[in-house]
Amino acid sequence: MKEAIGMYDSIVIGSGPAGLTAAIYLSRSGLKNMLIDGPEPGGQLTTTTDVENYPGFTTGIMGPQLMEDMQKQAERFGTEFMSSIVEKIDLDSKPFKIHLGKDEIIETKSVILSTGASAKYLHIDGEAESIGRGVSACATCDGFFYKDQEVVVVGGGDTAMEEALFLTKFASKVTIVHRRDELRASTIMQKRAKNNEKISWKFDYTPQRILTDQQGVTGIEIMNNKTKETEVLNVPGVFIAIGHKPNTAFLNNQVQLDENGYVVTKGKSSLTSVEGIFASGDVQDDRYRQAVTAAGSGAVAALDVEDYLMKMEA
Amino acid sequence: MAVKKLDKKNFKKQTSEGVTLAYFWADWCPPCKFQGPVVENLAESIGDKATIGKIDVDANQEVANQFNIRGIPTLILFKDGEVADTMVGLQSEEVLKQKISQYI
Numbered sequence: 001m002k003e004a005i006g007m008y009d010s011i012v013i014g015s016g017p018a019g020l021t022a023a024i025y026l027s028r029s030g031l032k033n034m035l036i037d038g039p040e041p042g043g044q045l046t047t048t049t050d051v052e053n054y055p056g057f058t059t060g061i062m063g064p065q066l067m068e069d070m071q072k073q074a075e076r077f078g079t080e081f082m083s084s085i086v087e088k089i090d091l092d093s094k095p096f097k098i099h100l101g102k103d104e105i106i107e108t109k110s111v112i113l114s115t116g117a118s119a120k121y122l123h124i125d126g127e128a129e130s131i132g133r134g135v136s137a138c139a140t141c142d143g144f145f146y147k148d149q150e151v152v153v154v155g156g157g158d159t160a161m162e163e164a165l166f167l168t169k170f171a172s173k174v175t176i177v178h179r180r181d182e183l184r185a186s187t188i189m190q191k192r193a194k195n196n197e198k199i200s201w202k203f204d205y206t207p208q209r210i211l212t213d214q215q216g217v218t219g220i221e222i223m224n225n226k227t228k229e230t231e232v233l234n235v236p237g238v239f240i241a242i243g244h245k246p247n248t249a250f251l252n253n254q255v256q257l258d259e260n261g262y263v264v265t266k267g268k269s270s271l272t273s274v275e276g277i278f279a280s281g282d283v284q285d286d287r288y289r290q291a292v293t294a295a296g297s298g299a300v301a302a303l304d305v306e307d308y309l310m311k312m313e314a
Numbered sequence: 315m316a317v318k319k320l321d322k323k324n325f326k327k328q329t330s331e332g333v334t335l336a337y338f339w340a341d342w343c344p345p346c347k348f349q350g351p352v353v354e355n356l357a358e359s360i361g362d363k364a365t366i367g368k369i370d371v372d373a374n375q376e377v378a379n380q381f382n383i384r385g386i387p388t389l390i391l392f393k394d395g396e397v398a399d400t401m402v403g404l405q406s407e408e409v410l411k412q413k414i415s416q417y418i
Contacts, residue, residue, distance in 0.1 A: 040404050041348040048344065064344040083352060083407050100408075132385050132402025140344050141403075142385035144371070145378075215382055237384065 004097075007107045008032050010305050011098055012079075013086050014114035014247075016043025017291045018281025020070035021298030022112045022305075027077030029306050034080040034106065036098070041083070042067040043116050044244070044282075045291055047138040049166065054291050066291070091254045091274055110308060112301045113255070113263055113272070113279040117244035117289075122154065126210030126217075130238075134217025135210060137240050139163040143170045146237045152177055152220055154207055155241035161189035163241045168198040175233060177202045177222055202233075210238060246283050255279075262286050270301035278304050317357045320369040322376050329392040333364040333417045335410065338381075338388045340372045345404045349387040352407050360411070363418050393417045 010026050012019045015037035026033040045051065045063035052060040075081065082100070090097035095107040119137035121127055127135055136142040139153075143166055151171045153164040156178035164174045176193070181204045183190050193199050204225045211219040211232065219234040246262045248255075256264045256273035263272055263279040270278040280301035281294035320328055320336060328334060337353045339346040350368075357366035371378040371386060381390060381397070391399040391413055399413050 037406075039406055039409070040345075041352070041406075042345075046345045046348055046404075062344070064347045068347065083355065085406050085408055132388060132400070133382065134384055136385050138345070138385065138403075140342075141346075141387070144340065144342070144386075145384045216384060 004105045004107050006034070007095060008034055008109070009309055010110045010112060010302075011036065011106060011108040012112045012114060013089075013098075014038055014043065014116055014281065014283070015041050015067075015071070016045065016114060016116045016281055016294060017067070017070065018116070018283075018294040018298035018301070019043075019112065019114035020067070020074050021295040022114060022280055022302040023074040023079040023298075024070070024077060025299050025302030026305065027074060027079045029302070031306065031309070034082055035074065036082045036084055036086055036100070038115060038247075039085050040116075040118065042071075044118075047140055048162070049140050051291060063291075070295075086250055088250055088252060089254070091277065094276070096276065109312065110276045110278065110305045112270070112298075112305060113248075113251070113277065113283055114281040114294075114298060114301070115247040115250075115283045116294075117246045117282040119240065120243050120245050121240055122207055122242065124207055124209050126212050127240075130210050130212055130217050133215075134212070134236055135238050135240065139166045139239050142237070142239075143167050146171045148172050149237065150175070150233075150235045151237035151239060152233055152235050153239045153241055154178075154220075155243070156180060156182075157184040157241065157243065158186055158189050159243075160241035161185045161193040163239050164193055164199050165196060167239065168196055171198065171237075174199050175202055175235070176200075177205050177207060177220070177233075179206045179225065180204065244282065244289075246286070248283060260286060268300075270297065270304045276308060278308075315357055315360075315362055315366070317354055318365055318367040320367040320374075320377075322374045325369065325374070325377050326395075328365065328367060330395040332394065333398075333414060334392045335364060335366050335414060336390045336392065337366070337368040338371050338378060338383055338386050338390070339368055340370060340386060342372075343386045346387050349404055352405070352410070353389075356407050356410055359407075360414065364414050391417065
């Protein structure tokens with residue numbers, strides 16, 4: 001028998017900048033709210049180093065520090081924090097029910113979905129079983145283990161440039177493999193990467209498979225898209241930086257999603273297809289995906305919740 | 315119980331009996347700032363049913379190499395000295411509890 005452990009005005013699911021900003025706003029409005037942090041507490045920013053484009057920090061701020069500070073700010077105004085993973089949410093009846101693992105249910109009048117997005121992998125042979133054994137999506141976590149060794153970064157966007165640049169602190173050589181012949185990265189990041197002597201390039205190559213032995217990764221096979229010839233780069237580390245996918249599987253299609261799995265929101269608001277369910281941050285944004293836009297949309301969601309609750313009680 | 319500090323000298327002895335969760339971390343690892351408090355809470359709530367330990371990979375590279383660690387946070391679950399499970403990346407308290415409960 002499941003036991004309801006409380007009744008809330010709003011439950012925030014997700015602990016990145018969107019969720020934490022929503023929580024700050026909810027608490028300051030005096031609404032009883034709880035934030036559930038999920039499998040990647042702090043979100044994508046916890047795997048970054050310097051955040052240089054979050055306004056207000058003239059010399060930049062470390063991603064994890066920014067998240068810790070936002071959390072403290074929400075706590076200060078009364079947000080409760082729960083370290084747990086949401087198994088499913090039950091939207092059939094009101095109040096909504098949030099299922100946490102086998103024993104716990106939380107009841108709430110409204111929900112803010114801010115579960116963000118997680119790193120995508122290539123889904124090629126040898127990859128899945130090598131995560132943590134040479135395949136990584138986090139250079140700041142794993143770069144240290146490749147001192148004076150050669151590594152590969154797969155991808156062509158800002159994240160790939162950032163990962164490659166970070167890895168040059170440890171690795172003797174970083175090869176960026178990209179499936180197109182031009183980069184998606186911003187001009188400033190491209191310039192930094194291209195000016196770095198340790199970085200070399202493989203444009204217009206598609207990764208085919210990850211090569212392994214008992215110890216882990218030994219290399220990656222890539223194919224030249226024009227000639228179709230394959231070659232092997234012998235490296236113990238392959239960093240994947242090819243983008244993100246939204247964390248919406250747990251919603252079980254109870255809320256309208258677009259063809260890529262992102263939550264659909266109405267116009268400039270955070271309203272989803274279900275009344276009382278709101279979405280903010282990367283889980284509903286496949287376009288801007290910035291810390292500051294996520295934070296902004298968290299504020300929007302909290303204000304929408306406030307409005308919704310006021311009308312409900314009126 | 316508090317989190318036990320593990321190092322290259324005591325690692326083998328500490329993991330040889332019963333169930334031990336060893337958390338490999340470093341102070342420069344961004345997600346470790348979030349994994350750390352989770353591991354501390356876990357150590358408090360699990361009591362004496364299992365040993366929860368943490369080991370700094372910077373100061374103990376030999377141990378990290380021995381277990382072929384290529385990324386942190388990594389959490390290795392030992393049962394009587396044998397590796398029972400390896401988890402790479404941030405883990406929630408709930409997941410860790412579930413894994414541990416399979417061996418106690």
